[in-house]
Amino acid sequence: MQSSDSPRPPKGTAWVTGATSGFGEAIARRLVADGYRVVISGRRADRLQALSDELGAAALPMVLDVRDRQAVLAAVDGLPADFRPLRVVIANAGLALGLDPADRADLDDWDTMVDTNVKGLMYTIRAALPQMVDAGGGHVITMGSVAGSYPYPGGNAYGATKAFVAQLALNLRADLVSKGIRVTDIEPGLAQTEFSVVRFKGDAASAGKVYQGTEPLLPVDIAEAVSWALSQPARVNVNRIELMAGCQAFGPFQIVRS
Numbered sequence: 001m002q003s004s005d006s007p008r009p010p011k012g013t014a015w016v017t018g019a020t021s022g023f024g025e026a027i028a029r030r031l032v033a034d035g036y037r038v039v040i041s042g043r044r045a046d047r048l049q050a051l052s053d054e055l056g057a058a059a060l061p062m063v064l065d066v067r068d069r070q071a072v073l074a075a076v077d078g079l080p081a082d083f084r085p086l087r088v089v090i091a092n093a094g095l096a097l098g099l100d101p102a103d104r105a106d107l108d109d110w111d112t113m114v115d116t117n118v119k120g121l122m123y124t125i126r127a128a129l130p131q132m133v134d135a136g137g138g139h140v141i142t143m144g145s146v147a148g149s150y151p152y153p154g155g156n157a158y159g160a161t162k163a164f165v166a167q168l169a170l171n172l173r174a175d176l177v178s179k180g181i182r183v184t185d186i187e188p189g190l191a192q193t194e195f196s197v198v199r200f201k202g203d204a205a206s207a208g209k210v211y212q213g214t215e216p217l218l219p220v221d222i223a224e225a226v227s228w229a230l231s232q233p234a235r236v237n238v239n240r241i242e243l244m245a246g247c248q249a250f251g252p253f254q255i256v257r258s
Contacts, residue, residue, distance in 0.1 A: 137180030
């Protein structure tokens, strides 16, 4: 049994996927401020380079689509010596597409959400784990959502992908507890990022309506939660952090009346 003053996990290199906007961008900034070296990855090279220029030598940009399994494995295997081993992975890349009911939903949208939120997240974590195991420990942080626990009309496949994330995080912890690797699922609610613009495929007017009259969570709030989970003593594993905006609560049951 560890003493009450057991040391905190050593800092080293963290990998943040989806770092070109929103949560990922804010998390990358916070981790550099916290003393980590950070590998930042995403699909938009211009944004990635701008963030890398801002963060300086502590950041390594890596243009990458997490849906490409071979590219993910090759990118991690090819990390330079001063950015390895990975000690933290923030599997943040993800998206929601559409709000149509299931009978009218676009199957291409469903495929894209599964490919990104499920398969891309698995590729990311699987690629990072061997370095953590060899280093004697680390921390996996998955980006879930309250949508994985609380269904809402139009959430269909998106909510299902986030339920998968929550369960994978629990099962990862069961596998990795003997290897000094902690696992935390971060589950935000209403948050203002480019999320809704992506969901509505660039329709800024529709995206803006989601936040009208609200004070949603901001990316810095999620970055703070990530930083807090990482900063806990080695004896502490934060299984999940569920955050909602102060204006948000659990919805009523869906009841159809004749």
